[in-house]
Amino acid sequence: MSNSIDPLDLPKPPPILAPVPSVRAFDIHGARVVVGSPGVGWMFDLRADDPVTQDGKLKVPVLPESEYYRAIDEETTAQTCLYPADQVWVETEEANPADQIDPMLYLIDRLVDPDQPERRKPLPASEVPALMGRRVWYWHNKTFRSDYRCVTEPFEVGMGDICVRIAEEAQWYRWHRTGVMPRTTEAFLHWVWVQ
Structure with missing residues (x-):
């Protein structure tokens, strides 16, 4: 890093x-x-x-x-x-206009229509507690991939960079099923969004 x-x-x-x-x-x-x-x-x-x-x-x-x-x-x-x-x-x-994301989600902003499933807006991982096991987007090579899960909470590396470790979702589920440790990636927290 x-x-x-x-x-x-x-x-x-x-x-x-x-x-x-x-x-x-x-x-x-x-x-x-x-x-x-x-x-x-x-x-x-x-x-x-x-x-x-x-x-x-x-x-x-x-x-x-x-x-x-x-x-x-x-x-x-x-x-x-x-x-x-x-x-x-x-x-x-669905396209996500950047100006519509507000990490400060108040109750009134979280209300949904109970007659249909909610639209799931991504949240910056830096604004979400309890990341382990959460399904996330990961920004890599200038594109987002959606098939990852967090396997750690945030931690500090080097000179103040904050990271989390993530694993591909298939390996994360294999780990639960077989005990085979997943290959993980150390990702900058600011490149990870919770789904």
Whole structure:
């Protein structure tokens, strides 16, 4: 790590994750999805497969991300739950105007429409407590990647740089499942955004 961050290297905020009803999405195999319904609530950190028709109704096979990555590692077919298509929303990336991000989130700013899953605005990791295990965007080679998890809280290196260690999400889930330590990256805190 260098001993300072050039302000010109600081990225603009990554995309907002906006939920789109699955019936309006195309090719959702492997997509991150949200499941739930108004009046009940919402579940995140899920993956979907292509919709199927069962008993004349459109349903979406859904599984936890941990099982999705297990199936990839073991080259097997994962067991899924079938949800009515109107209860499944696909997380899509939406442009994020930098001037609309305010790290000081007051309660009134956090209110959502309970009839649909929330739009998930990225937050600078420097403004979020308890980072371990959180899904994050990482600015690397002038682009954001969204398949990382934090594996440490912030720490100081060198001459005052603040960093966190991150791991690719597939390796993070493998670590939980098998105990195999992930390969981690030391990332400047200002290049990490919580999803």
